[in-house]
Amino acid sequence: MIIALGEFVEELREVGIPVSMVETIDCAQAIQYTDLASRENLRATLGATLIKSTRHYAAFDRAFDVYFGLEPVGGPPSEEEESLTSSGGQGGDATAGGGGGDDGLFDGLVNALLGGDRDEVRRLVSLAVDRYAGMQPGRPVGGRYYAYRTLRRIDTEALLGRLIAAMKEGRTEREIEARIERERAAEFVQQLRDLLEQEITGRLIADRGRRQVAHSRRLGLVEDIDLMHATRVEIEEVTRAIRPLARKLATRLSQRRMHGSKGRLDVRRTIRRSLGYGGVLIDPRFKAPRKSKPEIVILCDVSGSMATFARFTMQLTHAVSSEFSKVRVFAFIDGLDEVTAYFSPDIDFSDGLASMLREADIVRRDGHSDYGRSFAEMWERYSDAVTSRSTVIITGDARNNYRDAGIGSFERIVDRSRATFWLNPEPRRYWDTGDSVMSTYGAACDSVDQVRTLRQLEVFVERAALPVRRIRALDAGVTTRYG
């Protein structure tokens, strides 16, 4: 057990989950009080001692299933099995509707799922894997393809339909009920998926050993998702993680604003303090100054090349604007428009984004980014938005399509602001290549950060708390590095 635990912890660390020495020891102690007959008890114990954030649960569960998962019903893949399946050749059948021609496997699955008979589902899943997965021994794969292949042949769509139909009997046509049925059916299919993945994982382990399988089935953490190429599911995960970050950014920025200034004399604490010196008022104490809400101005490049990333920055904006009262948001492509109203916390984010893209006046000519023109418009039309109390955050790749950078307007905006930060989703090594003019703008900013993942955003948020002078000093190093 201790050896398995050691390997498991090592795996978690490799995924990127911070597990300390102390936590590992706690875990080993906790295992003594755990009834190991139940897998879920072990999962609860390991989860409580090793994982300290919900963001890490998915990756933890994946690793747990590899290290402590169910034993597979079937054996490891062998050569014969593979030849058996390839002789099948009835690819079209399963999709034809309800999978009639597979000697009751499909019906069996429907009944077992509805009846909640887990063992039967597992047996049938194992049968399906034998038949459809076409597993080949020794191949260094994560099994995703095998699962996909099996599920396609079982035909999950038809399965969903059958499950819903079976539950529907005797029900009315109400939307709520239909929803509930759909959700239940989806849950059953998910159950099937999970068991299937476990079966395949189990067989792969028997074939190649745990460490290897753990490595190839590893699930990345939310904070490492590449925001430029995130899938829909990944974006949903990111969305959930954004709100705490937005709040942190809010508190960090308000801390910055109070830096170095003291509030009024605190009579009570001064007297209390004086008692240490026999009642002589030797050490005046001050009240913490009231935290004032910082003003934030966000400028987002929402052009085509930035599409996925813009969605993320808009999401961050949405989250930030529910923390701050004074946020103004501007979107630009080759023109710039104020879009604050679309991101008020009362409006659903997706609706707001859709209507913004439809209605906002952000395309003047060809719909390719024009930073120079956008900054010029910002200065001409909205210069009142930027004051000595505002923090300006610009998100964009600074790819200006070889147009005039309009550095004059940009510098005027920067000079008037309290601080200006630029977040660029492109990897640092691409800056200033091609039509990117990052260093032209970057030289004027307080900092320029590569923000491509939540982890990097977090680093930025931490840094945003530093007093401006210090950031400038830090940034001097950065500027020379790329410029």
Add this chain to the structure above:
Amino acid sequence: MSDTRWRMAHGRYALEMPGSWESPADVRSSLEGVGYLADDKIAQVVFLATKLHKPILAEGPAGVGKTALALALAKATGRRLVRLQCYEGLDESKALYEWDYHKQLLRLQADAGAEWDELEGDIFSEAFLLERPLLTAIRSEEPVVLLIDEADRVDFETEALFLEVLDSHQVTIPELGTIEAVTLPIVVLTSNNTRELSEALKRRCLYLHIPYPTIERELAILRSRVPDMPEQFAEQIARTVASIRQIPTRKAPSVSETIDWARTLLALGVDELSDSVTASTLNVLLKYQTDIERTAKELSLELDAEASPE
């Protein structure tokens, strides 16, 4: 290490822990006895907390019973509950201890001719100490349950205040020295995850994520809290609420809102969830107008009482 540490590690305090819990199942039944329905995971983590003497950090959405867990633990073990409600700006003098300076001033004035050394020793003695929740929990002769509620509300720096209490069950007061726990408290911290707590704090705790309950568990909760409810109707309610939670809203319905809803429906004398009943009582479940509208749209409910042409 000091004598204290040794005693701590070797069981002087262990005697004070609820000895009756020998397994998670015990925990579960004893919590159920006071009306808290724990699932396997909660029972397991609580059991570990009492065995390893570690604080529990309960995190999850609002209204899933994080605070209720602490209350139930106090009831089930017959301990007193000491509660520290966290908020932005909470400081040492509100969380740990404070010197009663009024009393100290009085003492100084009452006895102007006294020797300084004597006075000093006197005014910084326990008689002039005001206990705040953390110190109360540590000094209590009777074992207590310490609830640090909404720990994510305090400023990042203030979290450090909890650390000494959490890992070595002691409080250091510069003028008095270190005060050690006489009895070991059961500590529960809750967090709504509005921000990440520090690594240092999390490392010292057992992490317990409490999500929205499964349909089965919510149904069980409904059964115990609204016993008059017909079984089938309760199931319908639990399923509907679970479905509504899938809709992205600003504030998803909490367990207590489910209970409120069930009670409302019962009071209205309905025994079936029709569309019109759901639409007219949606405001019990959801507290934002935008959420209500969105949910109504998703469920194709007609919000206005006026008959629609359809």
